[in-house]
Structure formats: structure tokens, C-alpha cells
Amino acid sequence: MPQPISELLLQRILAYWAWSGVVIDAATEEKALAITARALHQPEQQRLSFSLQALQEELPGQTPIAAASPPLSRSSMHYGDY
Amino acid sequence: MNNPEPLPADLLTQQRPRWRLAATVRRGLLSLAVLLQTLTATYFILSILPYHGGNLIEVCIAAVFALLFAWISVGFWIGLTGFFLRRIGGDPLSLLRQQDEATLEATPLARTAVVMPIYHEPVGRSLQGLKSVILSLQRSGKLENFDFFILSDSRDPDVWLAEQAAWDQLRNELGMQDRIFYRRRPINLNYKSGNVADFLRRWGGAYEYMVVLDADSLMGGDNLVRMVQLMQRHPQVGILQSSPSLINGRSLFARLQQFSNQLYGPLFTTGLAAIQLGHAAFWGHNAILRIQPFMQHCGLRKLPGWGLFKGPVLSHDFAEAAYMGRAGQEVWLEPELNQSYEESPPTLSDELTRDRRWAKGNLQHIWLMLFSRRLRLAHRMAFMNGIMGYVASPLWFSFLVLTTIEVARLVLWPINYFPEQNQLFPLWPEWHPQRAIWMVSITLTLLFLPKFLAVTDVLLRGRRQQFGGGFKLFFSVFLEIVISALLAPIRMLSHCRYVMEALFNVNLRWAGQNRSGETSWLAAVLNQGIGSLLALAWAGFAWWLDPMFFLWSLPVALPLILAAPIFVLLSKVGWGEALLRNRWLQIPEEAQGSQLVDDLNKPSKLLEVDQHAAFNEAIVHPYTNQLQSQLAHAPRAKRQQSELQLLAQRCLQEGPDALSRAERNLLASDATALRWLHSQVWLAAPESIWGKLLKRRIRIANTPNQTV
Structure with missing residues (x-):
């Protein structure tokens, strides 16, 4: 039996939040259900995009990741005789 | 990061130049000991050979023997020096x-x-x-x-x-x-x-x-x-x-x-x-x-x-x-x-894979050793030491070939008692098997005495418990000696191959290397089959020539014939762990524990990082995508962007496996492509390739103890 669309939407919303560091508790589950319910009222083609947009609105803004390397402190390698 | 301040002069330890004099004396003594020992042993082997070096084959045998003996003699004296210094509490010049x-x-x-x-x-x-x-x-x-x-x-x-x-x-x-x-x-x-x-x-x-x-x-x-x-x-x-x-x-x-x-x-x-x-x-x-x-x-x-x-x-x-x-x-x-x-390396196969690279690297040093200017003699000798680590194998192989020719010549050709014209007295070939046994005993002493001294050192320092206790220590040493004797001819033949590959700059790969945790029987047979057949043929020829020569050939031929099972059995993790449980082959860190080593083996999220699905993870996982996008290239020039967009489109439609490694490299290096793919994958229909991948990933995340 194919997965019902509501289950698919709910699963993706919760997974996205969980992987983004949101704690999944009763309140977030309620929010996820609300987004799912609103998405189901959208045209069939737009349900996934609606829910993705809505779930991202609930996320905190992207935090910049600390630099991978320190400021450069350049100097040269010298190549002598063999 | 500030530029470091140099240490005040009064804090510097005064350089004691006497180590240079000591180095000269120690190296001189080592050279003298090796030279004397090698000359004596070469004289001894000449007395063993039937014509005492009277023909080209015997001269070659003696020359190759001298090189090999000098090589093991260096190891012997270094081991002895180490034992002596450890007994007096360490090198005072260190x-x-x-x-x-x-x-x-x-x-x-x-x-x-x-x-x-x-x-x-x-x-x-x-x-x-x-x-x-x-x-x-x-x-x-x-x-x-x-x-x-x-x-x-x-x-x-x-x-x-x-x-x-x-x-x-x-x-x-x-x-x-x-x-x-x-x-x-x-x-x-x-x-x-x-x-x-x-x-x-x-x-x-x-x-x-x-x-x-x-x-x-x-x-x-x-x-x-x-x-x-x-x-x-x-x-x-x-x-x-x-x-x-x-x-x-x-x-x-x-x-x-x-x-x-x-x-x-x-x-x-x-x-x-x-x-x-x-x-x-x-x-x-x-x-x-x-x-x-x-x-x-x-x-x-x-x-x-x-x-x-x-x-x-x-x-x-x-x-x-x-x-x-x-x-x-x-x-x-x-x-x-x-x-x-x-x-x-976990297996002999992995060790030999590494040796293939090292053989090439060390043989390259021939150039540096001979032509680099103003190098110190000690460093030229270090190059020589590394080179001999691999060249010793073809030398040993040559020694076996030459001795086989010598025996074949004696058995198959009529003995010429008058090799010189106008010779008054016949030249009798002499064979002294007892001296040969003596020679073997001396060689084995050189090889194994340092090992026994190392055991003595452990016992005298009261460290036997760190190696499992007295009985288990001796059993472990016995096991190690037996297996290292089995491994020596196998390593020798492989190193011969690597030296040939390196010197002629070709690849003589017989079969694919095994890269799994344990060596499979198929990989072992494919890898060692030719060597085993060669050894079988040699042992058969030795038997046909002279049963006594066959017995002499066995310590080399037998391990080569059994190479495949040796490869497989030594790679067994279960056997290693069974020995560990019983404190055989125990090492001090296992006996007394080490915070450093324990930290390495603690369960950690780092060990869960899956390097087989990291590309998919960079696209699917919101945090990972954010991380990888920030580390990737900023948006590129328009022409490159449109090419990447086409590639990303293909990745979305046909899935990640449809792309080559180079194509995935391009996408993973580009921030725009990564972000676009991420947003599209979360919109993917459940029956599409990415929809299925996403579903599987979510299922794994919801199932404890499963990795991506």
C-alpha cells in the first residue's frame, strides 16, 4: 500500500527538524501536525513545497560555521641541491 | 597565533659536542665488528663449498652470502648494543x-x-x-x-x-x-x-x-x-x-x-x-x-x-x-x-601492499645516496639501510638460485678432476655437511639471540606480567618465532617482485589486492598462487636432485607452498581476539591499560561517520548540507554555473549512482549546486530515486544502532 501523503509530510517535517537540531516534543509535534493539515489543503503538486517552506520558517536562522582554517601566515619552502 | 618568542639563552641546555666523538667511535666499532664477523663467516662458507670458491658460481655464492651476512650482522650488533645500554639504564648520551x-x-x-x-x-x-x-x-x-x-x-x-x-x-x-x-x-x-x-x-x-x-x-x-x-x-x-x-x-x-x-x-x-x-x-x-x-x-x-x-x-x-x-x-x-x-597493517596482504610503495620509495634513494651533495655519511648509510631492507630479498633469492645451480652441477655433470691444463694432482670436491650445520647455527644465533636478549631484558626489568606472565611470554615468543620464520620466505618473494617492479618501473601485479578486513581464500590464492607453484617446482627439483638438498630447501619452500593458507589464517580477527582473551601475545597497554588507547576505542559519534554515503548525506541532511555548502566554492562564473546546473539536474533525475566520481566531486565542491539539490530532494516524489533514498535515510535515523 502506498504511503499516505499525510504520513509522508509529517515524517519529512519531523525528520527535517530533528536533523536541524530542533528538539521534538509535544509542542513541535503539534506544529508539525498543523503544517501537515495546512499542506493538505494545498493543490496536490504544491503540498511538499508548502510544507518545506513552512517548516523552514520555524527554524532558527542559519548559523555561520567557524572558519576551516586560521588566517594565513605565509612563508616559502626553499629547494636546494639534491 | 602569535610568533613564538625564542627561549632565553640561559634556559638552553649547553650542547655537549662529545656525542660526535662517541658517534665516530661507536660507528667505527660497529663497522669493525661487522667486517670481522662477515670475513670470518665468508671464509667459513668458502671452506664448506665443494671447490672452496674455485669456480664462478662459488665466488658468486660467497659474495652474495657476504652481503647478506653483513646485513644480519648489523642487526645483531645493534641489538646487542641496545641490550647493553638498557642494562646500564639507558644511553648516557641520549x-x-x-x-x-x-x-x-x-x-x-x-x-x-x-x-x-x-x-x-x-x-x-x-x-x-x-x-x-x-x-x-x-x-x-x-x-x-x-x-x-x-x-x-x-x-x-x-x-x-x-x-x-x-x-x-x-x-x-x-x-x-x-x-x-x-x-x-x-x-x-x-x-x-x-x-x-x-x-x-x-x-x-x-x-x-x-x-x-x-x-x-x-x-x-x-x-x-x-x-x-x-x-x-x-x-x-x-x-x-x-x-x-x-x-x-x-x-x-x-x-x-x-x-x-x-x-x-x-x-x-x-x-x-x-x-x-x-x-x-x-x-x-x-x-x-x-x-x-x-x-x-x-x-x-x-x-x-x-x-x-x-x-x-x-x-x-x-x-x-x-x-x-x-x-x-x-x-x-x-x-x-x-x-x-x-x-x-591488519593483514599480511595489507603489509605487502604498503611494502610495494615503500620498496619503490627506498630504491629511489639510490639516486640520493649516490648523487646528493654534501650529505653526511651517516645519512647516506641510513639510505643504504633502507635500500638493503628491500634489496636483501633479491640477494637471498639469488643465493637460493646459485646454490641450486651448484648442487645441480655436482649431481648432473660429471666431476672434472683436472679443470686446469697440465694439472699434476686431481681436484677433489669436498663436502662438509657438519660445517654447513655450524654455519646455519651461527646464522640463526645472529638472527635470534637479540630476540632472546630482549626477553631477558623484560624478565630482568620485572615486566613479564605486562606480556602475559612468564609461561605465556615464552609461548608467545615461540609462536612469534615460528610464524616469523614462515613469513620470511613469503616476504622475500614479494619483495623480489616489488624490487623488480621498481627498478624496471613496471607493474607486475599478479592479482588484485585484498582490501577487506580479512583476506579471502580466493584473493590469497590469486595473490600467492604463482609463488606457491614456483616453490613447489623448486622443492620437486631439489628432491629429484638429492633428497638431502630437498630437506635443506624445505624451510624456504614449505612456507611459500602454504602461502595462501598462511595469508588467510593470519588475517583472522577471531583468532587474534581469542589469543587476547587468553593473554597470549599480550602487550603492556593491554595489561595495564592506557587512557590514551582507551579513548581511542571508546564509542564515539566520530566512528559512526559513514564514508560510503557522505555525498548523499551532504545533499539530504539539513545540517550537513549547511556545513558542506559553507565549506564549498562560492558561486562560480555563469558558464560554469550552467554546466553545473545541468549536472545537478541529472543527479536529481537519475540519482547519485548515475554520476561519475569526478562529476560528484564537481557538485560536492559547489555551494550553489549543493543547496539547490538539497531543496529539490526534500520535494522529491516518494517513488523517485531521491524520494526512496530520503525515506530509507529517515527509517535508519529512527532505528537505533544503524548507520547510513
């Missing part, structure tokens, strides 16, 4: 003993970069090792003097994306966002030495010292601190090499290797360090280097010759030590710096 403990303890540290060059290594293990080092430094209370760099040369996007994810995980776990750095070179020039040189050009100016770790290295914090302090007190020292012990072996092979390394190793490294003193070699890792002279003198030019002797220097470490020596810097090996570890 760097560690040139100042007292309190003085060393009071020495301030300088900025030090700990660098770990990696290239397609097991990501979780490598970074978990680095984490153990950092935790150990934290316990030593000196962490603030060190920064850490992971220097990647990996080309496979699944591997380098996993490296980046693990690096982020590591610095978040330790709260060291501004102390643990990651750099991946876009172009891999000159292998590992090029990778380190790239680091030095960018950040070398900010540090006084650099500690080089291998992907499987482990070094204790106190040891690292001690190494920096030694460098601080001895400004004439350019490289200080620790002597890494093998740990963490699980397969039978790895456990045998680490047992012999830990039991016999200290004797040989003590002896070696005593002979080399300030002209030691650099082994490429688990060492500290003074950055300024290293950058000034250790840039490696490409070799200008032909074939093997053209192109980048593959084994850079010996060359760098030699160049440091040429620049007037000292290079020391300090065997008493504890808590320096690495791991053994």
Missing part, C-alpha cells in the same frame, strides 16, 4: 639525558602545530585518534600551546565529505572551533611531502614546531609536551623522532606484529639511536620538526634521472632528515619517549 627532569619540566613551550596528513583513510578512526591526542594534551594542562590541522589529499567526494563532517563533529564535541582546522588541497602535488609543504607555506610562519602524525598515530600529551621542551632546550636539533609502538591489533597478524614490536623493538631502537646519535633518520610521523630550518632546507626537488629516478621523491622522510643534517641541524631518535603509537 638527548633526554642531557638535562635533568626538573629542568626539562620547567622549560616553557612554544607554539606547535600538530598536523595529520590523510589520504583516503578510515575517517572515523583517524579523527578519533586525533581526539585521543587532544584529550591527552588537555589532561597534561598544556593544550593551549597546540593547534591541530587535518590536511587532506582525498579525492573521492564520499571520503572528503565524510572527513569534513567528522572534523566538524570533532571540534563541536571538544568545543575547539578555533583550534582544530581542516584543509583539503585542490591539487595533489608531490604526495604527502607536498601536502605538508602546502601547510607550511600557508601557516608555517605562525609556529615554531610541527608534530607530524600519521592517520593511525597516537601520541600522549605528556610526550608531546616533553618533545617540545626538548626542542626548546636544544636549538640545534631540527628533528626529534620518537619510536612508535604498535597497538590496537585485532587480527592474528597484527597482534603478532605488535607483540614483536613491543617486545624486541626497544632493544633495537636503543641500539640504533646509540649508533646514530645526532644523525638519526626521520620516519615521517610521530616526530617533531623545527619549522624554520625545515622550510629553509627541506624542499624536495623532483629527481632528474630516468625511470624510477625521475619525478617526485616518494619516501620523503629519510631525504628530509639527510637535508636537515646537511644544513647542520641534528636529527635525534629518542627511544625513551613513551606514549608514541601507531597501528600495524
